[in-house]
Amino acid sequence: MGQIAVSLEMSSAVAMEATRRRQRLSSNGGASETTEEPAGQWGRAWEVDWFSLSAVILLLCTAPFLVFFFVMVCDQYQCSVSQPLVELYSGEATLRSIWDKAPSFTWTAAQIYTVWVSFQLVLYMCVPDVTHKFLPGYAGGVQDGARTPAGLINKYEINGLQSWLITHALWYANAQYFHWFSPTIIFDNWIPLLWCTNILGYAVSTFAFVKAYLFPTNAEDCKFTGNVFYNYMMGIEFNPRIGKWFDFKLFFNGRPGIVAWTLINLSYAAKQQELYGYVTNSMILVNVLQAIYVLDFFWNEAWYLKTIDICHDHFGWYLGWGDCVWLPFLYTLQGLYLVYNPVQLSTAHAAAVLLLGLVGYYVFRFTNHQKDLFRRTEGKCSVWGKKPTFIECAYRSGDGGLHHSKLMTSGFWGVARHLNYTGDLMGSLAYCAACGFGHIHPYFYIVYMTILLVHRCVRDEHRCSSKYGKDWKRYTDAVPYRLLPGIF
Numbered sequence: 001m002g003q004i005a006v007s008l009e010m011s012s013a014v015a016m017e018a019t020r021r022r023q024r025l026s027s028n029g030g031a032s033e034t035t036e037e038p039a040g041q042w043g044r045a046w047e048v049d050w051f052s053l054s055a056v057i058l059l060l061c062t063a064p065f066l067v068f069f070f071v072m073v074c075d076q077y078q079c080s081v082s083q084p085l086v087e088l089y090s091g092e093a094t095l096r097s098i099w100d101k102a103p104s105f106t107w108t109a110a111q112i113y114t115v116w117v118s119f120q121l122v123l124y125m126c127v128p129d130v131t132h133k134f135l136p137g138y139a140g141g142v143q144d145g146a147r148t149p150a151g152l153i154n155k156y157e158i159n160g161l162q163s164w165l166i167t168h169a170l171w172y173a174n175a176q177y178f179h180w181f182s183p184t185i186i187f188d189n190w191i192p193l194l195w196c197t198n199i200l201g202y203a204v205s206t207f208a209f210v211k212a213y214l215f216p217t218n219a220e221d222c223k224f225t226g227n228v229f230y231n232y233m234m235g236i237e238f239n240p241r242i243g244k245w246f247d248f249k250l251f252f253n254g255r256p257g258i259v260a261w262t263l264i265n266l267s268y269a270a271k272q273q274e275l276y277g278y279v280t281n282s283m284i285l286v287n288v289l290q291a292i293y294v295l296d297f298f299w300n301e302a303w304y305l306k307t308i309d310i311c312h313d314h315f316g317w318y319l320g321w322g323d324c325v326w327l328p329f330l331y332t333l334q335g336l337y338l339v340y341n342p343v344q345l346s347t348a349h350a351a352a353v354l355l356l357g358l359v360g361y362y363v364f365r366f367t368n369h370q371k372d373l374f375r376r377t378e379g380k381c382s383v384w385g386k387k388p389t390f391i392e393c394a395y396r397s398g399d400g401g402l403h404h405s406k407l408m409t410s411g412f413w414g415v416a417r418h419l420n421y422t423g424d425l426m427g428s429l430a431y432c433a434a435c436g437f438g439h440i441h442p443y444f445y446i447v448y449m450t451i452l453l454v455h456r457c458v459r460d461e462h463r464c465s466s467k468y469g470k471d472w473k474r475y476t477d478a479v480p481y482r483l484l485p486g487i488f
């Protein structure tokens with residue numbers, strides 16, 4: 001035990017020394033002018049304030065129970081969030097009786113989950129992308145990530161769309177022709193699967209934590225705050241990998257997490273069909289709107305390499321457990337709710353939900369697209385029919401290199417600083433509104449997404465401010481609002 005502690009500390013010291021030296025240039029030989037001036041410190045925090053620490057500990061202690069609660073209330077209380085609380089208060093139920101009634105771990109669920117994760121692993125590691133060869137406009141195959149704080153540029157094999165297509169083709173073939181398993185298999189094992197996803201989520205986060213001390217992939221991009229809870233939750237390694245291609249962030253976020261999202265929804269729709277003999281228009285709306293979002297993710301997987309998850313967040317419990325447990329269980333609450341409460345919407349209600357979802361998606365997609373186009377062409381493009389306006393910025397990477405970047409001030413990025421989040425929130429509200437107004441259960445998602453994206457906005461701006469300094473101030477003066485012009 002003592003030996004491990006010493007070894008962990010020594011590894012940490014080695015990593016920090018390596019960080020201090022900051023001699024490493026881009027892994028692909030990318031040019032970075034090495035200077036004598038102090039290096040940039042714009043990645044994740046090195047110091048943890050008491051507020052962040054309290055939030056981290058609170059989340060570590062409550063998040064797994066929150067997920068259990070939202071799934072359990074459907075299983076035992078028809079998705080009523082208040083009923084179990086009332087029963088607990090009146091003494092009709094106890095925490096123990098609720099826990100005892102919930103299905104437990106089963107070996108069947110363990111087998112299903114093992115096959116599922118292994119299958120996704122094989123698709124990710126062993127089937128190089130071919131879809132980019134025949135799908136015009138799709139960027140798959142080997143792609144570059146963004147420059148890390150230490151100045152590295154990682155390479156990724158982008159084959160998520162292909163994995164999604166193969167998985168869903170097999171799902172369809174099974175449902176229509178082979179009948180190896182019931183299309184309700186996911187719903188039928190939902191709570192036992194929660195146990196399995198937790199086991200993987202904790203195993204991966206703990207492995208990543210220990211790996212960061214013992215054999216980090218890029219020591220220069222590790223961050224040790226000195227607080228074990230913060231390190232465990234927010235991660236130490238920036239882009240942990242095994243071998244050249246197994247990237248923890250890309251694999252765990254995309255698959256098994258996001259590939260599963262649409263399959264889970266299909267399983268819910270199949271369950272409605274089995275229970276009631278029909279599928280409601282609300283279930284179809286949820287399936288369609290969320291499938292658009294998922295397909296958008298995979299179509300733009302190369303773009304995802306430039307988002308905060310990959311460019312800023314370190315890999316810890318937040319991403320590891322979050323991708324394995326939080327995402328598949330809480331992002332799919334609407335479909336689960338509709339299995340227990342088969343809401344049939346009026347035409348006007350359904351049309352309003354569809355419109356909100358599509359407008360939200362449009363704002364989300366085109367805001368992201370404008371930035372991507374702008375950055376790829378270094379501003380030599382057309383946005384809303386005009387040459388984009390921008391602010392020139394300079395920043396330093398951890399290796400001391402001086403780099404230049406541009407912040408766009410026109411198109412959606414001139415209206416507000418994060419209109420992509422606003423569009424995402426509109427879409428999220430549409431999923432919830434598709435469930436009608438009978439219970440607050442399906443609305444948890446919009447509450448969560450609002451907290452997530454507002455917090456993300458604040459932390460991204462904090463990072464951009466330390467990265468770009470006075471240039472960021474010029475940008476925020478030019479575009480004063482974050483999410484809603486004139487309000488926030």
Ligand code: NDP
Binds near residue numbers: 306308364407464
């Ligand atoms: P963004 O794609 O908005 O990326 C922010 C980064 O973009 C900044 O750090 C900065 O990076 C750069 N940037 C900021 N302003 C400008 C500008 N004016 N011009 C050019 N570049 C700029 O954020 P995310 O990565 O968080 O989100 C990507 C998408 O994913 C969003 O649409 C979001 O809604 C969605 N998302 C969905 C989640 C979900 O759970 N459903 C979770 C998180 C995100 P740089 O350092 O390069 O300058």
